[in-house]
Amino acid sequence: VPSPMEGHGVYNQDSQVQAAGASPGLAFFEEAAATATLPSPPQRIGIADYGCAEGRNSLAPIASAIAALRRRDDDACPIVVVHTDLPGNDWTVLFDTLAHDPGSYLRGSVNVFASAVGLSFYNQILPPESVTLGWSAWSVQWLSRTPAAIPDQVQVAASRNPEARAAFTRQAAEDWIAFLRSRAQELRAGGQLVIVTMALDERGDFGYGVLLHALYETLEEMVASGFIQAEEKRRMVIPTVGRSRDDFLAPFAQTGTFAQLSMERIEIFAGEDRIWNDFQHDGDAQRFGARWAAFSRASVFQSLASALDGGLSDPRAGAFVSKLEARLAARLAIDPRPTNIPLARLRIVKNGG
Amino acid sequence: VPSPMEGHGVYNQDSQVQAAGASPGLAFFEEAAATATLPSPPQRIGIADYGCAEGRNSLAPIASAIAALRRRDDDACPIVVVHTDLPGNDWTVLFDTLAHDPGSYLRGSVNVFASAVGLSFYNQILPPESVTLGWSAWSVQWLSRTPAAIPDQVQVAASRNPEARAAFTRQAAEDWIAFLRSRAQELRAGGQLVIVTMALDERGDFGYGVLLHALYETLEEMVASGFIQAEEKRRMVIPTVGRSRDDFLAPFAQTGTFAQLSMERIEIFAGEDRIWNDFQHDGDAQRFGARWAAFSRASVFQSLASALDGGLSDPRAGAFVSKLEARLAARLAIDPRPTNIPLARLRIVKNGG
Numbered sequence: 001v002p003s004p005m006e007g008h009g010v011y012n013q014d015s016q017v018q019a020a021g022a023s024p025g026l027a028f029f030e031e032a033a034a035t036a037t038l039p040s041p042p043q044r045i046g047i048a049d050y051g052c053a054e055g056r057n058s059l060a061p062i063a064s065a066i067a068a069l070r071r072r073d074d075d076a077c078p079i080v081v082v083h084t085d086l087p088g089n090d091w092t093v094l095f096d097t098l099a100h101d102p103g104s105y106l107r108g109s110v111n112v113f114a115s116a117v118g119l120s121f122y123n124q125i126l127p128p129e130s131v132t133l134g135w136s137a138w139s140v141q142w143l144s145r146t147p148a149a150i151p152d153q154v155q156v157a158a159s160r161n162p163e164a165r166a167a168f169t170r171q172a173a174e175d176w177i178a179f180l181r182s183r184a185q186e187l188r189a190g191g192q193l194v195i196v197t198m199a200l201d202e203r204g205d206f207g208y209g210v211l212l213h214a215l216y217e218t219l220e221e222m223v224a225s226g227f228i229q230a231e232e233k234r235r236m237v238i239p240t241v242g243r244s245r246d247d248f249l250a251p252f253a254q255t256g257t258f259a260q261l262s263m264e265r266i267e268i269f270a271g272e273d274r275i276w277n278d279f280q281h282d283g284d285a286q287r288f289g290a291r292w293a294a295f296s297r298a299s300v301f302q303s304l305a306s307a308l309d310g311g312l313s314d315p316r317a318g319a320f321v322s323k324l325e326a327r328l329a330a331r332l333a334i335d336p337r338p339t340n341i342p343l344a345r346l347r348i349v350k351n352g353g
Numbered sequence: 354v355p356s357p358m359e360g361h362g363v364y365n366q367d368s369q370v371q372a373a374g375a376s377p378g379l380a381f382f383e384e385a386a387a388t389a390t391l392p393s394p395p396q397r398i399g400i401a402d403y404g405c406a407e408g409r410n411s412l413a414p415i416a417s418a419i420a421a422l423r424r425r426d427d428d429a430c431p432i433v434v435v436h437t438d439l440p441g442n443d444w445t446v447l448f449d450t451l452a453h454d455p456g457s458y459l460r461g462s463v464n465v466f467a468s469a470v471g472l473s474f475y476n477q478i479l480p481p482e483s484v485t486l487g488w489s490a491w492s493v494q495w496l497s498r499t500p501a502a503i504p505d506q507v508q509v510a511a512s513r514n515p516e517a518r519a520a521f522t523r524q525a526a527e528d529w530i531a532f533l534r535s536r537a538q539e540l541r542a543g544g545q546l547v548i549v550t551m552a553l554d555e556r557g558d559f560g561y562g563v564l565l566h567a568l569y570e571t572l573e574e575m576v577a578s579g580f581i582q583a584e585e586k587r588r589m590v591i592p593t594v595g596r597s598r599d600d601f602l603a604p605f606a607q608t609g610t611f612a613q614l615s616m617e618r619i620e621i622f623a624g625e626d627r628i629w630n631d632f633q634h635d636g637d638a639q640r641f642g643a644r645w646a647a648f649s650r651a652s653v654f655q656s657l658a659s660a661l662d663g664g665l666s667d668p669r670a671g672a673f674v675s676k677l678e679a680r681l682a683a684r685l686a687i688d689p690r691p692t693n694i695p696l697a698r699l700r701i702v703k704n705g706g
Contacts, residue, residue: 042396042482043395043396044480044483078480078481078483080480082468087445087448087449087452088445089445091444091445091448091469091471092440092441092442092444092471094471095440095444095471095472096440098471098472099440099472111480111481113470113478113479113480114470114472115435115468115469115470116444116468116469116470116471117466117467117468117469118444118445118447118448118451118469119448119451119452119467125466126466127397127431127433127464127466128431128464129395130397130431
């Protein structure tokens, strides 16, 4: 979810890490488009994009799914693409992106229509059996709520506090169930859902170790300098989780299916660390730091800023974000390191198609 | 279309004139809901709200249409409501209104789903034959573009310039055709469309005479005081039109139908002037002026402000809007008068159902 206070289009611009991490999901999504059970007219093919943000990173996957579908049905069936995110998402940038981005799937396609739903995907938000293909990239790691404070960090994976860890683990399990149950209502029989999301790797590592450490140290420095208060920092939490292979499979463990869904494919893999790769070529440590800081800003600074005394409309919110970005960039530039980016890709099928 | 610069929710708060003017459309819409041809499951009932703004004024008509539909089909058929407006609409307020307003049709209803489309309704923007009921209140008076400058006013109806008047008349005719043609593609056979919009009354009057006069004088005063430049005022245009009964009927004149649409009912009527009615009770001239000024701000100040040298991000934009509102309110409070509010209500049916 992009921040209104950060200005239009920030997420579209600074989500290259997410774009790189979503591309391994493309192959799964094309597979889904090639094998999902299709409705016949006058029914419509529904494609749902769960957690679209400003839309840029959704254009390529959806365009490629449409191309794969059209190889099967020859433009006959109307395709309706629904982008979902929270109400506070920047919908104007999304609609402008759909209308004007050169990569928009609306350009040059026939019988394809776009729409949006600004409601939480932890409930059923689309009509029953309306979705032929679902796509969700970098979204289901966001919990439906912050289940606990984290006394010693802003990300639970880097915390050693057992209560916080337990609360996040419980919430992650509940939210995964709620997400699957809602999608099961929305998918038609034979429909498929592809998910790319943060994960725990086979060693249980959430990754981003250096980044999280630097982020927390920068916040401590801001407390020390008096720019934010200790109590504000204590409230700062990024409500995301990485799930392990077992976490993803848990709802399916008993019977092999859950709410008529089957886990067709699951892979935990390491996302490509483009920022490190580029640093190895150009040796530009400033750029290295700036890119990770921009990624952090687009991804999580809104969550942190909302803990300021005045929330997102705190008079310090703008300066907080720019200072945090600048100082984090500087800190990361001192000693560039590769980043572990554990990701999961899942292909889930609704039975009966 | 509400203005981002005016802050969230302004249109929801200050569109009472529109709300009052839309309620006479309710009876037509309920009639449409009672008589439109319904699809049967697994097809869905589509309700389209063309020009939703922030949504508040759509809640009651859509809730009443849903109630009328449910008397016919007993919750069986999923209902999908699609709200459309331009990309720059405040979609966050729309989604918050749908989720949280006590009057939202999502509350307590079963099998009803909401979505949004941020594209101009002068094109087909929804799937073919997906709309059972269409609703459009206070929207089709907005032209797809400003066809000409208006040298002597900001609203063409108050202008005596023949070139400006001719250009607006041409654009109004073209846009009406484009609107109908697009809706004809989206409506299913037997589907119906109800429109409430500004009109010319039987004497050819657009109404709002005192308000438009006061608005233009206030702008001239702002030029005289140096707050805006004469060239900026010259660019200020409100791209709306009132259409006459004949204008609405023109596309149907030859054969009685147009693009498979028939004009089932058409009425030109005088909208209730609640602000004047209240003034007659309370005698509060300040409040009278303030309410018409707030109506103008929510409706058209964005169009005017976009003509500032720096457009909507001009450093004077905020002050321009507040000064204009305050001065207009003061001017209108001097000598309160009733306002002629010519409106049209139309019920259009797609043939073949």
